[in-house]
Amino acid sequence: MSETLKLTELVKRPAVGKAGKPITVKANFFEIQRLPDITVFHYDVTISPEDLPPVVNRKIYDDFITTYGKSELGGARPVYDGRKNLFSAKELKFDSKTFDITLDKIAQPNPKRPVEVFKVKIRKVATINLEELHRFLTKKSAMTNNILTGIMALDVLIRHKPALLYATVGSSFFTPEGKQSLNGALEVWRGFYQSARPAVGKMMINLDVSATAFFQPGSLIEIVIKVLNLRNPNDLGRTSPPLNWSKVEKFIKGLRITLTHRDKSKKGFKIAKLVQKSARQYKFKVDSNKADAQGKPTQVETTIEAYFQQTYGRKLQFPNLPCVAIGKTAIVPMEVCSVVEGQRYPKKLDDKQTADMIKFTCQPPHVRANTIKDGLRILNYENNEFLKDFGLKISTEMATIKARSLPPPVISYHPSSKDANFTPNDGAWNLIGKKVAQGTTLGSWGVVVFGNERDVPTDQANGFIRQLVVTCTATGMNIPNKSPPIVYANPHGDIEGALRQAWQRAGNAVKSQPQLLLCILPTTGVPLYAEIKRVTDTVLGVSSQCIQVKHTRDPRPQYCANVCLKINVKLGGMNSHLAGNMLPFLTSKPTILMGADVSHPAPGDTVRPSIASLVGSMDAKASRYSASIRVQTAKTETIADLTDMAVELLKTFYQTCGRKPERIMMYRDGVSEGQFKEVLEKELAALKAACHRLEATYNPKITFVVVQKRHHARFFPMRREDGDRSGNCKSGLVVDTDIVHPCEFDFYLQSHAGLLGTSRPAHYYVLYDDNKFTADEMQEFTFRLCHLYARCTRTVSMVPPAYYAHLVAARARFHSKNEQWSDSASTESGVGDASSYGRLKPELAKVMWFM
Incomplete structure (x- = not known):
């Protein structure tokens, strides 16, 4: 035990896995070939006034280097992170010193404080010997603060030069080369992410x-036309229907612009707001040519339009448009504003923009690998003077990694199926000739068509229902009631009333509690879907299945089979499971698999809360799950009510299986490395507290694993036979050498077969383990579970308990009564306080309503 404690507080890697076929792959990691044991000097930087954005801080720092570099830094070339940290390979001449920097070239950062002189205080805080980092990498030392700071210094070092040359966001820098337009005055830029990782x-x-998305640069008028979705500048004059100027103001507020009517001025300004008055209406006073009795010039009233004509000889083209307020007091016409290039768009993209963004970023593996090489060319590590100062040499070749390809498990469907037990090939299979392992009976159900009989004729609706019933029956469900009652409803009307009516008619038709409402939707829009789910989940307590109207026109058996998989588990059935001996960890003792996630509101949303979800398996086959939800303070990652949620699921497990779980396996989604310690401490304690609340002596063995999808590791097959049709590595690729943590128990698993773009493996990190898994047991167990996602006949990219928790948290967003699911509703008042969220009805507690 003492050995483990010395190196890590988490689980130490038991040994490297051996299962599967050894292969080699390329990974987008580049080795630091020379990392000298030098001393790095760490300085704290304070720039006042404070709270300036990093881009302004960097300009001030740049000016500091130009002004004081030779005299004060003695030839040192420190690197700066744009905020507080400065690292130097040479010690500076002073321990603490304050410098004055005068800037006239940049926008005044805050109109309330038009400060042109900035104070830059540099103070030495630490010295770090990189020899400590070497000891950590070779498993001779535990992680210390010094080592963490050493890794941070390398991060700042590799990002310093790109940050001087390019637009920078977080750990990525972006270039306008090859940019593409997005709908609504935005454009997408390609960028490169870089990070120093211990291996x-x-x-x-x-x-x-x-x-990432940037605002389009150039004429503000052009941007306004795009935001308002108009064809040309002439449409700006229309009054019916009225133009949505508040939408324009929301979009342009805070944008940096330059003014085009004065040639010499390169000074930037920030847009404060739109002014309702036009250049023709807005009046102000100016000095006239005449003087009063005291000899002072008298003042006359003029308009902005007249002023521009007199002072600049410029006749305004759009004198009737609202003006723009910039800085503290200035008001200018919209047409003299030009938006500065390279400003990131911080808000959530709409559906069309998101789709375009995905098209832009979706690159097959060989294309992505080449693009990464382009990034390497732009970074040009060999000729980077800052890296040379620190003595670093970075390889220009992608790392070649030892990997293994795990064999797929045997999947079981109903014994009467043609292929009841089979081994899938390349991570995908189909339902032809197969019946679900346990089909449910659907006796009481209703159909709601959101639209009128012109849009969806009764014959069309009935034709789809017939095909669905035939497919579900062939797939192993039992549907005695083949013609459920159909209700037509206005998609913009009283949705709750329509669903209630359909629910009553379904119940009356066969004199029993309805099990399902099938909803036919006119579009893919969120508001209608969200309201249907709120009402069925939290008001009526009935499962719902939404389908788009286009699928009813020519119902395809393949589509109906996919819908059948969802309906069957929503009613408590089981689609498939693994053959008897495939999951010994689950079958040898009563074991509950848990998945947990926290869904946070969109960036910039200060109103909505975060939603925590916990799911737990309810059988020895890991095919059925129950879910628990809580609303909690926004942006907190730790699950606040985990004890109560775990108690709920442990009770449901006991009621379902008649036994208490002797083991708990938790897969936790969405935790970054910086949060490992906090989440483990709080959530492990919460799980143990839940067990003790049920019985003082109840101590099941717990394993706690974090699943990460937000990382930048990608794998590329080196030989064609190691890849699948999409050019990605095959399903079952596992990596636990070369690029993983020096001593902790983590591994990458690419469990799914790629469809589009480059597959992203999941990164699993074992934080706590009472069950003493070996590497092979953990990796094979996790990979096999990925074949049990109930919604499709493919392996999935992350383990189903974590995937289901993610679905539950996303669905629970729709349970709020006050929600306005439109683009403009991100800051509506009254939205999203915990009291507005309906609770899931108990009728759904034991089925997978969230599928």
């Missing part, structure tokens, strides 16, 4: 492609 015996640079 086994060495440091690596993880380099990947990224993309």
Whole structure:
């Protein structure tokens, strides 16, 4: 035990896995080939006034280097993170000193404080010997604060130069080269993410492609036309229907602009707001040519339009448009504003923009690998003077990694199926000739068509229902009631009333509690779908299945089979399971698999809360799950009510299986490395507290694993036979050497077969383990579970308990009564306080309503 404590507080890697076929792959990691044991000097930087954005801080720092570099830094070339940290390979001449920097070239950062002189205080805080980092990488030392700071210094070092040359967001820098337009005055830029990562015996640079949305630069008028979805500038004059100027103001507020009517001025300004008055209406006073009795010039009233004509000889083209307020007091016409290039769009993209963004970023593996090489060319590590100062040499070749390909498990469907037990090939299979393992009976159900009989004729609806019934029956469900009652409803009307009516008619038709409402939707829009789910989940307590109207026109058996998989588990059935001996950890003792996630509101949303979800398996086959939800303070990652939620699921497990779980396996989604310690401490304690609340002596063995999908590791097959049709590595690829943590128990698993783009493996990190898994047991168990996602006949990219928890948290967002699911509703008042969220009806507690 003492050995483990010395190296890590988490679980130490038991040994490297051996199962599966050994293969080699390329990974987007580049080895730091030379990392000298130098001393790095760490300085704290305070720039006042404070709270300036990093881009302004960097400009001030740049000016500091130009002004004082030679005299004060003695040839040192420190690197700066744009906020507080400065690292130097040479010690500076002073321990603490304050410098004055005068800037006239940049926008005044805050109109309330038009400060042109900035104070830059640099103070030495630590010295770090990189020899400590070497000891950590070779498993001779535990992680210390010094080592963490050493890794941070390398991060700042590799990002310093790109940050001087390019637009930077977080760990990525972006270039307008090859940019593409997005709907609504935005454009997407390609960027490159880089991060220094400790690995086994060495440091690596993880380099990947990224993309983000920027505001389109240039004429503000052009941007307004796009925001308002108009064809040309002439449409700006229309009054019916009225133009949505508040939407424009929301979009342009805070944008940096330059003014085009004065040639010399390169000074930037920030847009404060839109002014309702136009240049023709807005009046102000100016000095006239005449003087009063005291000899002072008298003042006359003029309009902005007249002022521009007199002072600049410029006749305004759009004198009737609202003006723009910039800085503290200035008001200017919209047409003289030009938006500065390289400003990131911080808000959530709409559906069309998101789809375009995905198209832009979706690259097959060989294309992505080449793009990463482009990034390497732009970064040009060999000729980076800052890296040379620190003595670093970085490889220009992608790392070659030892990996293994795990064999797929045997999947079981109903014994009467043609292929009742089979081994899938390449992570995908189909339902032809197969029946679900346990089909349910659907006796009482109703159909709601959101639209009128012109849009969806009764014959069309009935034709789809017939095909669905035939397919569900062939797939192993029992549907005695083949013609459920159909209700037509206005998609913009009283949705709750329509669903209630359909529910009553379904119940009356066969004199029993309805099990399902099938809803036919006119579009893919969120508001209608969200309201249907709120009402069925929290008001009526009945499962619902939504389908789009386009699928009813020519119902395809393949589509109906996919719908059948969802309906069957929503009613408590089981679609498939693994053959008898495939999951010994689950079958040898009563074991509950749990998945947990927290869904946070969108960036910039200050009103909505976060939603925590916990799911738990309810059988020895890990095919049925129950879910628990809580609303909690926004943006907190730790699950606040985990004890209560776990008690709920442990009770349900006991009621369902008649036994208490002797083991708990928790897969926790969405935790970053910086949060490992906090989440483990709080949530492990909460799980144990739940067990003790049920019985003082109840101590099941717990294993706690974090699943990460938000990382930048990608794998590329080196030989064609190691790849699948999409050019990705095959399903079952596992990596637990070379690029993983020096001593902790983590591994990458690419469990799914790629469809589009480059597959992203899941990164599993074992934080706590009473069950003493070996590497092979943990990796094979996790991979096999990925074949049990109830909604499709493919392996999935992360383990189903974590996937289900993610679905539950996303669905619970729709349970709020006050929600306005439109683009403009991100800051509505009254939205999303905990009291507005309906509770799930108990009728759904034991079925997978969230599928």
